[in-house]
Amino acid sequence: MNPLYFGSSQKALFGIYHQPQGPGRNRGVVLCNPLGEEAIRSHRAYRQLATMMARERFHVLRFDYYGTGDSAGDSGDGATGQWLEDIATATDELKDISGAAKVSWVGLRYGATLAIKAAQRRSDLDRLVLWDPVIDGKLYLRELRDMHVDFVRAEFAGRHRETNPGAFGHGEEVIGFPLTPALRGEIEMVDLTAIAKCRAKKVALILSQRTAAHQRFIEHMGTWSSEALVHDIAGGADWNSEEAFSDLAVSASLVPKELLQAIIDSLA
Amino acid sequence: MSKSMKEKPFLFGDHKSLFGIVTEPRGGLDVSQPGIIILNAGIVHRIGPHRKSVKIARRLADQGFLVMRFDQSGIGDSEPRRDALSFDDGALDDIRQAVEHLQDTRKIDRFILMGLCSGADNSYQTAIRDQRIVGITLIDGYAYKTPEYYLRYYGARLGKLQSWKSFTRRQAARAERKARDYLGRGRGSDGNGSVEDHAMPTEQYVREFPPRDEVAAGFRTLVDRGVEIHMCYSAGIERYYNYRNQFHDSFRDVDFRGRLTLNYFADSNHTFTTLRAQRALVDAIVAWAVRAFGPVRASVNAESDSA
Numbered sequence: 001m002n003p004l005y006f007g008s009s010q011k012a013l014f015g016i017y018h019q020p021q022g023p024g025r026n027r028g029v030v031l032c033n034p035l036g037e038e039a040i041r042s043h044r045a046y047r048q049l050a051t052m053m054a055r056e057r058f059h060v061l062r063f064d065y066y067g068t069g070d071s072a073g074d075s076g077d078g079a080t081g082q083w084l085e086d087i088a089t090a091t092d093e094l095k096d097i098s099g100a101a102k103v104s105w106v107g108l109r110y111g112a113t114l115a116i117k118a119a120q121r122r123s124d125l126d127r128l129v130l131w132d133p134v135i136d137g138k139l140y141l142r143e144l145r146d147m148h149v150d151f152v153r154a155e156f157a158g159r160h161r162e163t164n165p166g167a168f169g170h171g172e173e174v175i176g177f178p179l180t181p182a183l184r185g186e187i188e189m190v191d192l193t194a195i196a197k198c199r200a201k202k203v204a205l206i207l208s209q210r211t212a213a214h215q216r217f218i219e220h221m222g223t224w225s226s227e228a229l230v231h232d233i234a235g236g237a238d239w240n241s242e243e244a245f246s247d248l249a250v251s252a253s254l255v256p257k258e259l260l261q262a263i264i265d266s267l268a
Numbered sequence: 269m270s271k272s273m274k275e276k277p278f279l280f281g282d283h284k285s286l287f288g289i290v291t292e293p294r295g296g297l298d299v300s301q302p303g304i305i306i307l308n309a310g311i312v313h314r315i316g317p318h319r320k321s322v323k324i325a326r327r328l329a330d331q332g333f334l335v336m337r338f339d340q341s342g343i344g345d346s347e348p349r350r351d352a353l354s355f356d357d358g359a360l361d362d363i364r365q366a367v368e369h370l371q372d373t374r375k376i377d378r379f380i381l382m383g384l385c386s387g388a389d390n391s392y393q394t395a396i397r398d399q400r401i402v403g404i405t406l407i408d409g410y411a412y413k414t415p416e417y418y419l420r421y422y423g424a425r426l427g428k429l430q431s432w433k434s435f436t437r438r439q440a441a442r443a444e445r446k447a448r449d450y451l452g453r454g455r456g457s458d459g460n461g462s463v464e465d466h467a468m469p470t471e472q473y474v475r476e477f478p479p480r481d482e483v484a485a486g487f488r489t490l491v492d493r494g495v496e497i498h499m500c501y502s503a504g505i506e507r508y509y510n511y512r513n514q515f516h517d518s519f520r521d522v523d524f525r526g527r528l529t530l531n532y533f534a535d536s537n538h539t540f541t542t543l544r545a546q547r548a549l550v551d552a553i554v555a556w557a558v559r560a561f562g563p564v565r566a567s568v569n570a571e572s573d574s575a
Binding site for chain 1 (some may be wrong): 275276277278288289312315317319320323344345504515528537539542543544
């Protein structure tokens with residue numbers, strides 16, 4: 001495990017590179033984080049996934065987008081355009097430090113959405129693994145709003161009605177993270193069923209709970225020329241649990257090993 | 269991160285199994301200033317709930333402090349321990365290794381520890397054992413109930429119609445008994461080492477507090493050593509802390525000799541979720557650190573999280 005900062009000094013990105021255990025496959029994987037509280041909840045699963053991938057001789061880089069995690073920038077600075085650039089920067093960094101000729105991306109939730117958007121810009125992408133992707137931005141915003149409202153209700157008990165609702169950041173924050181008007185606007189525009197083609201050679205969809213939006217997306221994937229696979233693996237983490245304490249939220253986000261293995265198998 | 273600031277990630281410790289990040293002080297390192305170490309809150313990795321530890325580290329570094337945040341064994345990116353130490357003892361040993369890493373590599377010999385919840389408990393427990401600790405910020409640290417706590421707790425419920433229906437004579441008698449027990453003992457709290465009280469709402473998360481007298485003795489030791497003590501309490505731990513001066517009332521028998529700063533965040537929950545609460549907490553910590561150990565550097569580049 002090699003921690004590093006990379007990218008420009010003004011927008012330094014934090015990452016952890018996992019070297020392959022044994023002779024490398026000459027293949028790399030970049031892990032794309034979800035946003036906000038979901039990134040905290042998935043940290044353990046991503047570490048576990050990276051460790052398993054390194055055991056299977058992949059070069060792996062997990063990293064934080066600008067304005068998130070340990071990377072530079074304030075939490076309100078992040079935006080989709082910047083994060084798409086960050087995925088590209090991370091991919092170039094992984095190729096540089098590992099010498100891997102082929103790079104694949106794995107993205108969770110909004111990280112999967114960013115990955116498929118970033119994939120429109122690159123021709124050297126091998127595999128794309130979309131784990132519980134956000135398909136419909138408007139629906140996702142509703143989920144985030146509900147999650148925040150439920151959290152505030154649980155945390156502040158009766159007080160949230162007695163005080164100005166604006167004091168709890170409704171509409172402008174999601175459980176401790178800013179939702180700027182610019183970011184809200186970008187998320188609102190997301191519709192993965194409108195993406196005409198995918199430049200990755202193979203796309204895998206890993207679903208811990210299939211929704212109607214996922215079903216529409218699966219049908220849409222059939223119009224792409226990329227080879228597409230779908231794995232339903234029940235019992236996955238609850239990324240939107242209403243647990244008030246972060247410890248419990250992290251505990252609720254434990255991911256079955258079968259799901260992580262399915263992601264790795266998708267890269268084979 | 270402000271333009272001139274640098275952060276460095278590294279593995280450290282007896283087995284190079286612990287992971288941390290140092291935020292370099294703006295304007296260069298002054299080894300006469302204490303280094304600051306931010307501890308994990310529960311099992312959330314080093315960025316802290318809502319990324320608060322990153323914000324605190326960068327704001328303090330802007331003021332000239334060297335700040336380290338790290339993952340204790342088995343949390344975040346640190347490996348699990350290889351020995352049989354308990355979780356609590358293991359945490360204290362991890363903190364020792366963090367202190368010694370900065371001492372060895374940066375030649376700093378005084379340290380401030382800070383943390384939320386379990387991070388507060390570990391900060392206190394390390395401080396009473398380690399002479400190198402000269403300051404602590406305990407966020408929602410140990411708390412002990414007082415008569416006023418019970419009056420407020422039950423008073424708030426008596427004021428609600430629903431509570432009238434469920435407020436049984438048995439509960440009222442219990443509250444009265446608590447107050448009488450307190451008066452009988454003539455000290456600042458109920459002396460109960462556990463935060464759980466069966467008359468209170470049951471919570472899934474249970475923290476065990478040491479007996480109040482033991483903690484009072486610990487604070488006296490810290491004050492005798494000249495340790496600066498910063499207590500921060502949120503309004504989100506109503507089950508054991510529910511008014512601004514409860515800490516003062518709990519420890520009336522301790523003479524803090526001007527070394528205590530108490531901040532109460534009446535609009536915040538336990539993890540300081542809203543951005544407004546986060547700013548208030550970070551501002552309070554920076555103000556305390558600069559007042560107690562500064563002036564280090566001029567104030568610049570405040571974190572500007574806003575919607």
